[in-house]
Amino acid sequence: MYVKKSILFSSLVLAAFLVGCNDSAAPAQNGTDSTGNEGDTSSETSTDSLESNIVTIGTGGASGPYNILGTTLADIYTSDFGVNSRTQTTGASVENINLMEQGKIEMSFVMSDALSQALAGEVSFKEPIQNVSQVATLYPNVVQIIAKKDSGINTIEDLVGKRVAVGDQNSGVEVNARTLLAGHGISYDDIQVDYLGYAEAADGLNAGTIDAAFLTSGLPNASVLELSETLGITLVSIDPANIDDIAKEHPYFVSYEVPAGTYGNEEPIQTAAVPNALVVRSDMSENDVYLLTKKFFESLDKLVNSHQAANEIPALDAQEGFIAPVHPGAQRYFDEQQ
Template sequence: MTMNLKTLALSITLGASALALSACGGDKNTNASSADTTTQTAESADKLTTKFVTVGTGGASGPYNIIGTALTDHYAKLFGVNAKTQTTGASVENLNLLAQKKLEMAFVMSDALSDAVNGQNSFNAKVDSVSQVASLYPNYVQIVASGASGIKSIEDLRGKRVAVGAQGSGVEVATRALLEGFGITYNDIKVDYLGYAEAADSLKSGKLDAAFLTSGLPNSSLMELEQGFDLQIVSVPSDKLSEIAKTKTFFIPMDIPAGTYNNDAAVPTAAILNALVVRSDMSDDDVYKLTKAFFENLDSLKNAHQAAADISVENAQNGLVAPLHPGAKRYYDEVAAK
């Protein structure tokens, strides 16, 4: 009886060894091993046709990058693809990279997207290779100044050193458009092309008088800046904005709520909807799956950055600027039919 147990144990050991050898040596192609790992990673999800999902975002501290990083983490786990964010100068650069097929997806502001599909301002020709997946949360134009600058209104910006956003960003597009609505050009101010973090640092060090930071609320760079700094928020009067919006239709009136940056009262300003876009040549099935995964993981994106709290499937087709991708439309039709 003892001998039989030993024999049985030996048989099991040999069998396990043979299985292990077969698994390791049965296929010498390393790509096959990688494919097995991918299958395990995406064991409960459909695969995508594309092997890459590179998402264009913006500055490292901005909501685009924070939300985009959380999103690509989900895409990598769900689909087993090489999903990652690419930090860029934001909207204009993202749209150009999409046109060059260097990105599959991107976060952009609707003002820059409008320019792209119409081939104006920063775009010499129409960008017809971009499709919209969804309208997202609003970006608030946050015009901030140091208390020492004496700036109380947009008209007070004349002659001052002002950060207008990173060059090639939707922030800069919005800044230029808003200033023009007040009869102010870049010739009337001292322009610095700076992103969120750089603008906040320059305000703190006294190198700037004011800055435009157009993003979801709150902006983390401003949250850091307000600690020990006399931060002033400059309003955009709603009556003047209504006049500007007759030609700059992407502007909508919204308030920066009281307490966002220790402000006692709500501050009226302009807002612009953000958009999630993809290359038009991506397959309908892939975009359907990416759209579905985006909304099914929305709670996690909200945890990553509170700006995502203003994203909803119910409002995703409101204020579309570019053509809706058929894959995204398939998802919305499916939701509506439930």
């Protein structure tokens, strides 16, 4: 939060000047004072160091792109800013947003559908979330519905009556799984639901304790890739026309084609995708978020080296598709790119 200089303070400075006090020649210092209170953090007082000593990044499952990219980003922040930056493995989007609202983490990867619902106070959120601002639109999170090869499960409609892992409860994966199923007239009463993350879902498919799993992430997902090489899998398709209908109410959904060969699939597979978002706490200082945003975009090549999903992170048009309000620090960075 940014606070204006108080009228009282201004008056005291003026009075001191009028009586010829030598100290009045020194300009008032902005930023964070010794008590930790934030002052005016405008671009005139920009520094190359962070006010915060800790930058915790909320991610998701251990094998997912959120965690892989978040770990790389945390290492970069630690190395370049000399701060304690680390990732926190979570149930992903919904938990990350709640942790930010509680002031427990500074930055997180979230899915746009969960972010939209958080701002509106819907579904998994009892009231609108306030303390979240966006700094970038990221790569699309691809809905990858996986079943064993020759299981007879080829389309989302085939999931009726099956044992299905829908992601960790209240994760972004689970939120969009529930929405997509509902868009096809399928409720949780029509399937046997298991709340499993990436690695647990992969283990369940391998052990035969579940029939199919939603593993929504960037491409490729490490767990799905391993299954495709060891078990043999089918990518379950979703009709693009159905996605278009669902998008009328949930505009963050788009049709997406998983390229042939991604997981040994001979043909492209039609499915849905939801863009990811990189968000920060709204109460972080403008200068800190400016520096974090700038470093993020300057480090895209390192992020791509850690996970190829980062190839699809837009650079110049990173503000397109924003769901949450842009943080002033990120806005300053975008303005510099004009």
